[in-house]
Structures are given as structure tokens and as C-alpha cells.
Amino acid sequence: MVTHRFAFDCGLVNIRAIDSEHMKRFAFLLTIAGSVAFAALVACGPFIMEERTPNASVFFQLDAPLCSSIIPVQFSIDHAVVATDTFMVNVAPREHTRSRAFIISAGTHLLSARTVAGYVWRDLQVTLSPGSAVTDSLPFYCS
Numbered sequence: 220m221v222t223h224r225f226a227f228d229c230g231l232v233n234i235r236a237i238d239s240e241h242m243k244r245f246a247f248l249l250t251i252a253g254s255v256a257f258a259a260l261v262a263c264g265p266f267i268m269e270e271r272t273p274n275a276s277v278f279f280q281l282d283a284p285l286c287s288s289i290i291p292v293q294f295s296i297d298h299a300v301v302a303t304d305t306f307m308v309n310v311a312p313r314e315h316t317r318s319r320a321f322i323i324s325a326g327t328h329l330l331s332a333r334t335v336a337g338y339v340w341r342d343l344q345v346t347l348s349p350g351s352a353v354t355d356s357l358p359f360y361c362s
Contacts, residue, residue, distance in 0.1 A: 275347035
């Protein structure tokens with residue numbers, strides 16, 4: 220039988236006061252694991268506690284007061300299509316003229332929209348600050 224002697228004493232566990240060899244090994248390993256975890260927390264703490272910059276939000280709003288239609292519209296942010304939404308203007312039972320929020324990073328972005336049938340709105344360049352929101356108004360006249 221091999222006997223290990225641990226001359227190790229910390230504030231949490233007094234290994235010399237434990238009778239069983241297995242419990243001494245367990246207490247020693249537990250103390251080492253706790254020390255390693257504490258060291259990792261101290262080393263990585265600044266990265267874990269770092270606050271992220273809040274993103275910004277973009278909405279698209281169809282402005283078609285004289286229409287009574289269903290209009291599918293494709294939205295793009297920075298030349299990338301992000302969604303297609305079907306707007307319902309003056310159509311019962313509900314009206315839907317505003318898109319959901321698109322979450323993007325703060326900074327300068329290019330917003331664009333077009334109907335699926337081919338009508339294209341002018342691009343809108345926006346500069347968003349963290350936590351801000353902007354609505355791209357899309358005027359549309361039905362004939």
C-alpha cells in the first residue's frame with residue numbers, strides 16, 4: 220500500500236484533518252480544480268464582463284394611402300436581400316404596412332426595396348448609432 224502525505228492546507232479544506240486516503244486525494248484534487256477555475260476566471264474575466272455594443276433596428280413602411288391591394292415587397296440591406304414581406308393595404312380584415320424589425324450593427328448602411336412585380340424604390344443610405352432605429356418609408360401610388 221502506497222501512502223501519500225499531503226502537507227497542504229488551505230482555508231477551505233484542511234487535508235491533514237481527513238482520515239481516509241481516498242478522501243484526502245479527493246479533497247486535494249477538489250482544491251486544485253477550484254484554484255484552476257479561479258485562475259481562469261481572473262484571466263478571462265475582462266472578456267466575459269465586456270459589454271457588447273447594442274445593435275440598431277431597421278423597419279420598412281409602405282405608404283400607399285390610395286391603394287387597396289396586396290403588395291409583395293423585397294427588402295435589402297447593404298445589397299443583400301433580407302426578406303420578402305406581403306403588405307396588405309386597405310384590405311379587410313387587417314392592414315399590414317410595416318415590416319418587422321431587422322437588427323443590424325451600428326454604422327452606415329444602404330437600404331433598398333422593390334416590389335416583386337419590379338417597381339424599385341430609390342436606395343436610402345443611413346447612419347445608425349447603437350440602439351437607434353430607422354424606418355425607410357416606401358411611397359407607392361396605385362392607378
